Amino acid sequence: MNENYKNKYLNLAQELHQLLIEKYKLNQNSFSKDNLSVNAFNLKRKNLASYDRINKILNVSRTMSNYIISENEYEELEDLHHRIKRSNNGESELEEVFSKLSIQSKDAIINENDFDEFKEYMHIYRPIEERFIDRLFEHLIPKKKSVLFLVGNVGDGKSHLLSRFSKKYKNEFVNNRIIIHNDATETDSPQKTSIQTLLDLLEEFSDDKLYEQTEKRLIIAINLGVLTNLVSHMKVTQKFNQLVEYIEATNITSNYEKKNIHHPVFDLISFREDSNFEYTDDNLNSQFYAEALQKVFSVSKENPFYVAYSNDYQNGIETILHYNYQFMLRKDIQRAIVYLLIRAEVEYKAIISTRDLFNLFYEICHPRDDRSSYDSYLPFLLFDNASKSSLLYIMNLFDPAKSQTRKIDEIAIQLYHATDTYSEVLKLLGSERDKFRIIFESFKSQEDRFDDFFNTLLRIKYLINHQDTLFNNNVFDDYLDVYHNIKKNRNYRELLLLIIRSMGSWYGESPVEKHVVRETSNNNVKLLLEITLKPKQPYTQGGAVLFPFVIGNKETILEIDFQVYKVLRKVVTVKYKWTETLNKNGHFR
Known part of the structure; x- marks a missing residue:
């Protein structure tokens, strides 16, 4: 602590007071801690500033009463003054582009005839693409009659893949009159189920018509559960015995290892053949998850999310979304997210689609509101937000705050007996203290909230080093x-x-x-x-x-x-x- 910061703090607080009046056209009043609070509440009433910024202004008002003001407190005020001074009060670009990640967004569901520049950027390479192109040119196009089943789970990218390649190879699709059918969205009559529509569509591939010289090239994107249901219906009709025999021979609907079966008319590829993770030389990796993270959280001028974040920063627009985005730019935190996703897939058999991934990124960065509280930041949104989605429910099961090891007990004892819990938490964070200080600010003076201090500390430590011996995996x-x-x-x-x-x-x-x-x-x-x-x-x-x-x-x-x-x-x-x-x-x- 340094008492000399008291005068510097009051002078800068007075400058902040006048800046608020001029910038936001507030009623002129004399400088005092009470009037600074009045200005903050007027900003809130007129919806001119975020809750986070208003809370920081109120914190300045409270700090003015302190007999001793620390260097850290002065630096926090200096940073706040700087950000408000350069703010242009515009709309957040990051907020707008980030909303596209939500599963509620119209961009979350991709129709095969709709593939724009943004969706092209968001495309993540999957090994199945090579198999699809191979089947397209080696099986589907050369043959007069052929059907290709594209099998996967809900949301894993079947429609996205078809959308991309039907656009890329538009001439081939048009010239060969290739029909695309998406079982999840298409029926040719309100009175028909998707299964009935599929049976009608496959009529040319029934036993009686299979080798007739009619021309038909068909791609069916189908969920594994629907395919199993389709096979059951085809067995009842007794009209598709050869197709049923082919599908069952591939083992796609069983727990046996999938087989590649050659057939002159039928073909099938599946997302199930690909693994989302690799384990080599004691290193656990996932190209799929890592690339998804890079699409959103990479420092690149080609990344529309980072460009929006940078533009907001230059314009002084700063919300908790921006803080969480900044956390997610860290490579160590990205590695922790990849590790957690692989654990979810292995330990709880989570089926994680591209759509699920992007929605997760939205949920762990975008708080329910803009209140500056610990539960608005990444560690809470990731580990203590179970009701938001099935994937976040699993993340809650991995919450580091639920871990029990001897080292964790020792930290708990050390923190519990500290005279200043806030200062002790920052000390335990070491060189990372300044980067995560903001998360603790909302309750830093409330010593009775020990659980909040301790749980947040453990979550941060896990995110910056998930392999820390502090945790037992x-x-x-x-x-x-x-x-x-x-x-x-x-x-x-x-x-x-x-x-x-x-x-x-x-x-x-x-x-x-x-x-x-x-x-x-x-x-x-x-x-x-x-x-x-x-x-x-x-x-x-x-x-x-x-x-x-x-x-x-x-x-x-x-x-x-x-x-x-x-x-x-x-x-x-x-x-x-x-x-x-x-x-x-x-x-x-």
Whole structure:
């Protein structure tokens, strides 16, 4: 603290007072802390400034009464004065362009005949594009009659892909009279369901007409659930046996590994064949998620979001959206977001589409209002905003504030016994203190809000270094090692040993090899059961491992996802019986 800042602070506060009167044409009044507060409330009443800026002006009024004013407090006032002075009171460009990310925006749903410059910029490369182009020129166009199924989940980019390539190869689509059908949006009659429309559309591909010399080239973009429903309806009609046989042979509607089946008329490609993440040399990455982040949060003149942010900054327009956007420009925070998205996909089987990603970016940057409170900023919007979307519900499950480690307990004790919680939090943030100070300002003088201080601190620490030993992600990291060994090295020994050991722990260890002891309803009687499992090479699907076993003369598949793996680990390490959870999360198929 330095008492000499008192006079400098009061002089600058007086300049701020006069600046507000002149800039916003407020009623002239003499300078005092009370009149400065009056000016702030007039700005609020006339809706001339953001809540954040009004709150800062009121904070200046309160600070004027302090006997000692610190250098930090003076610098905060200096920054506020500078920003108001250069503000032009215009509309925020960032606010306007950022709204396009919301799932409620008209730009969130892309019609195949609508692909403008902004949507071209927002395009994210997916490996399926190469397969689509290959099928387009090698299968669809050369053949007089052909159908291509483009299979995926809701919102994963089927319409976007069709929109892009029907524009890029417009002549080829027009000259070959290629028909595009989107099952989610199209029906040729209000009295028909989408399934009925599909059956009519596929009439030329029924068994009786399949090899007739009529010309028809068709692309059907279809969700996996709708395709399963379509197959069921085709079986009932008994008219599409060859098409049903082809679709089922690809394994697209089953849990088995997808097969590429050659057929003279039918073809199928799927988003399910691609993984959104890669795990190499102990590094977890996602080109898909990283590129999506770069589209919005990159320091580039080609990025319309950053250009809007820069223009707003030059014009003195600054809201909490701008602060959150600035946080998201950081590479360390972007890496944490990628890590969290991959965890959501692996641990909870989240299906994360491009549309979901952009909506998430909107939700974690755009507060419900412009109130300058800790719950308006990125750490809260990401980790404590579960009701906003299914993806944010999962993010809440990963909230660092829910972590329990010895190091976290030590920080909690240190913070709890601090004489000045606000100063201690800034001290714990070290060199990052000035970048995140604003988040704590709304409650910095309220020592009773210990949970807010502590939870916000943990969330910030996680975002700037999600691999910090402060947080325990050991089980997830171990699962990734097992997953990687099977996907890349085809080495399943570790997982097989875990399965065998868990069976012994679950039912009871046996002195006889390849046997387990099983209890009966009569506690005095136990059975010695022989277990004969013949493993086959497991494979990965999405974020799970599918492990085939031959039991007797029958092959069955055990699906082991992260949740099952976690239970197996518990069974082996603490002999913990959790039958209900295992039955719920994993089973033989």
